[in-house]
Amino acid sequence: MVAVNRVFVAQLAGLPVFGPDGEPIGRARDVVISLRIDRQPPRVLGMVLELVTRRRIFVPMLRVMSVEPNAVTLATGQVNLRAFHQRANEVLVVGELLDAHVRLEDGSTAIVIDAAMEPTRTRDWRMTRVAARVRTGRLGRRGPVQVWRWEDITGLSVNELAGQPQGAQQLLAVFEGMRAADVASTLHALPSKRRYEVADALDDERLADVIEELSEDDQKDLLAHLHEERAADILEAMNPDDAADLLAELPEPDKDRLLGLMEPEESEPVRRLLKYSFDTAGGLMTPEPIILTPDATIAEALARVRNPDLTPALASMVFVCRAPSATPTGRYLGCVHIQRLLREPPFDLVAGVLDTDLASLSPDASLEDVTRYFAAYNLVCAPVIDETEHLLGAVTVDDVLDHLLPDDWRETGLTHA
Incomplete structure (x- = not known):
């Protein structure tokens, strides 16, 4: 009825x-x-x-x-x-x-x-x-x-x-x-x-968020439909790692033209990511994790973690580095897990609660190495450090899953209702 x-x-x-x-x-x-x-x-x-x-x-x-x-x-x-x-x-x-x-x-x-x-x-x-x-x-x-x-x-x-x-x-x-x-x-x-x-x-921000969730073919199709100036604006609004993944699939002339139309401060992190293979820690990472200097307080760290635009994985860890705090940062000092932040007095400094023993990933670490890292340490976010101990970015477990799952993982079958 x-x-x-x-x-x-x-x-x-x-x-x-x-x-x-x-x-x-x-x-x-x-x-x-x-x-x-x-x-x-x-x-x-x-x-x-x-x-x-x-x-x-x-x-x-x-x-x-x-x-x-x-x-x-x-x-x-x-x-x-x-x-x-x-x-x-x-x-x-x-x-x-x-x-x-x-x-x-x-x-x-x-x-x-x-x-x-x-x-x-x-x-x-x-x-x-x-x-x-x-x-x-x-x-x-x-x-x-x-x-x-x-x-x-x-x-x-x-x-x-x-x-x-x-x-x-x-x-x-x-x-x-x-x-x-x-x-x-x-x-x-x-x-x-x-x-x-x-x-x-x-609008550009909403479309950028949507394009990040589309398949590779749909991404390229929509980007080709847009006027080049707007396509560059959309790429600027996307997360740098997602923009780099999309640009890497385009012919070299199209990629270079779009990068040239982007604002230099927006294209620079994307260009850095494009130097790495897509199946390495450098190709998987985002260059925009939560980064604080050692004189920041626990309260400041918690305020950054509360940013609704952050994914749960990125919000699970704060990275502490010496200035400059934009990637590639000054010397990497350690990280603070969100559980530790919640247990400490708000006016204490993050420098006093650092996890300095957690191993890091090199930008050339393979997808298999990154997967083993997450399995070994039971984490959802990991620092990527270069040979001079500068933080380059962070890899999150959702980025790894996107590359591990087969292309047909959503293929159909039958279930009962």
């Missing part, structure tokens, strides 16, 4: 999805419909769910037991974990319908902000309503939001959607609050045209 009679899809996106026994499956991300030649409401084929591994799968609507305001529940049976691939004549409601321009019966135009589906007596679902904002006046000013029957509007055929330029305001509203990894997964599933429109609409 379906819990509600009408579901607006943009509000559905992001809801948790559970199996019949209450076990978490993932999150609803989109709804797939099959457009018709005539203007009758299209059939809803199913939902796109995102698993905890970020893989997106397709679940037919017949497998949906209930749709409630705060969750979706699946019926008993198997869930096919094969990655979702969009077919011809299929349309993603959130990904492709939002922000589309439609025509009303009176000749006016409107912009789609949501669409609603309803169940039929045969347990089928139909996309029956479209919520759109009317454009008024010569300048197309924003008018009121109204809901129309599907058959009362035109402009949503496959060809019309592919041919018209779309904004991304409503889709970005759906992305609000989503992790960059989740937005990246959504972008990967979109057609190229829509992906580029969203990338153009995202």
